Amino acid sequence: MVGMDERYDVVVIGGGAAGLSGALTLARARRSVLVVDAGEPRNAPAGHVHNYLGREGTPPAELYAIGRDEVASYGGQILPGRVRAVQREDDGFRVDLDGGDEVRARRLLLATGLTDDLPELPGVVERWGSTVLHCPYCHGWEVRGRAVGIVSTGPMGAYAAGLWRQWTDDVVLFVHTGTEPTAEERERLEARGVRIVRGEVAGLEGGADVRMTDGGLVSRDAVVVATRMVANAELVADLGTTPVPMEAHGAVMGTHLPADPTGRTEVPGVWVAGNAGDLSAQVIVAAAQGLRAGAMINADLIEEDTARAVEAQRSVAA
Numbered sequence: 137m138v139g140m141d142e143r144y145d146v147v148v149i150g151g152g153a154a155g156l157s158g159a160l161t162l163a164r165a166r167r168s169v170l171v172v173d174a175g176e177p178r179n180a181p182a183g184h185v186h187n188y189l190g191r192e193g194t195p196p197a198e199l200y201a202i203g204r205d206e207v208a209s210y211g212g213q214i215l216p217g218r219v220r221a222v223q224r225e226d227d228g229f230r231v232d233l234d235g236g237d238e239v240r241a242r243r244l245l246l247a248t249g250l251t252d253d254l255p256e257l258p259g260v261v262e263r264w265g266s267t268v269l270h271c272p273y274c275h276g277w278e279v280r281g282r283a284v285g286i287v288s289t290g291p292m293g294a295y296a297a298g299l300w301r302q303w304t305d306d307v308v309l310f311v312h313t314g315t316e317p318t319a320e321e322r323e324r325l326e327a328r329g330v331r332i333v334r335g336e337v338a339g340l341e342g343g344a345d346v347r348m349t350d351g352g353l354v355s356r357d358a359v360v361v362a363t364r365m366v367a368n369a370e371l372v373a374d375l376g377t378t379p380v381p382m383e384a385h386g387a388v389m390g391t392h393l394p395a396d397p398t399g400r401t402e403v404p405g406v407w408v409a410g411n412a413g414d415l416s417a418q419v420i421v422a423a424a425q426g427l428r429a430g431a432m433i434n435a436d437l438i439e440e441d442t443a444r445a446v447e448a449q450r451s452v453a454a
């Protein structure tokens with residue numbers, strides 16, 4: 137049970153792959169660590185986690201439950217709940233929890249993930265993660281050889297269609313509100329047998345059938361959309377750092393919290409791991425980033441502990 141004024145070496149905000157992996161590293165480094173987790177990992181709508189070596193196909197909830205047990209087995213604490221605010225206090229941080237409790241930490245690891253802003257199209261939300269997909273490495277194998285539609289809302293539709301063509305030879309690109317493919321893109325898509333459908337999509341029906349505003353219906357087993365990926369990092373704004381836009385192929389994909397390759401942000405004492413800092417991090421990558429950030433936080437604490445010990449030793453000797 138977490139109480140007022142409790143002080144940890146590290147509070148990890150977010151208990152998905154990134155946060156739990158960071159906490160595991162820190163707990164094994166004999167650091168006192170608290171993970172506060174709101175329990176809404178990004179991949180919760182999906183049935184299974186793919187491309188996670190050694191745990192291929194595990195349901196997300198099961199993977200994270202295993203992770204929580206592993207953290208707890210080394211003395212790490214896990215608290216279901218939400219962090220409401222963080223503030224700098226003395227030489228560390230105060231972490232305010234929903235419900236009124238507050239804890240202290242010498243360092244923070246932000247592992248809060250991102251929010252997928254879905255295109256506003258009837259039928260998308262309820263199919264998200266089952267027949268409405270975004271990532272071929274997460275779901276491509278599961279729809280291999282099936283009828284897939286790419287509903288474009290930005291500049292990446294032609295690129296996405298070419299990518300998904302690797303998993304099936306039945307790909308339709310719905311230009312919808314996205315950018316009209318260039319002549320070169322059209323040539324490339326036609327060469328690979330991708331059909332292009334122009335006109336606006338009205339919504340999805342059945343499994344993932346695409347209803348056009350002109351009334352036409354194109355039967356599909358799965359539909360791919362691009363989400364706007366927004367880092368869940370508003371918490372650290374009071375500490376002096378905010379998410380910045382992330383671009384790829386000349387388009388803004390969303391926002392992320394900037395950090396160095398180890399996850400160290402521009403705010404001393406605050407690290408980031410996983411999707412909050414890197415929109416493209418898959419689960420195993422997020423876990424690896426958590427491990428690296430955890431190790432760097434431990435190194436940073438060792439520096440502080442050593443500097444204090446040297447100071448104390450000198451004052452005794454003086």
Ligand SMILES: Cc1cc2nc3c(=O)[nH]c(=O)nc-3n(C[C@H](O)[C@H](O)[C@H](O)COP(=O)(O)OP(=O)(O)OC[C@H]3O[C@@H](n4cnc5c(N)ncnc54)[C@H](O)[C@@H]3O)c2cc1C
Pocket residue numbers: 149150151152153154155172173174175176177178179180181182184185186187188217218219220247248249250252264265273274275368371409410411412417418419420422
């Ligand atoms: C539908 C779908 C399917 C996917 N399938 C795969 C797949 O098969 N394989 C793969 O590798 N990747 C997959 N991904 C990507 C995967 O979801 C991410 O790689 C992964 O979730 C990133 O981990 P994370 O720890 O950074 O964030 P998350 O897993 O999102 O964890 C963040 C945690 O922080 C918590 N949190 C947020 N704010 C607060 C707060 N203020 N206080 C306390 N807690 C907070 C959240 O509730 C959540 O539990 C999929 C994504 C989606 C959308």
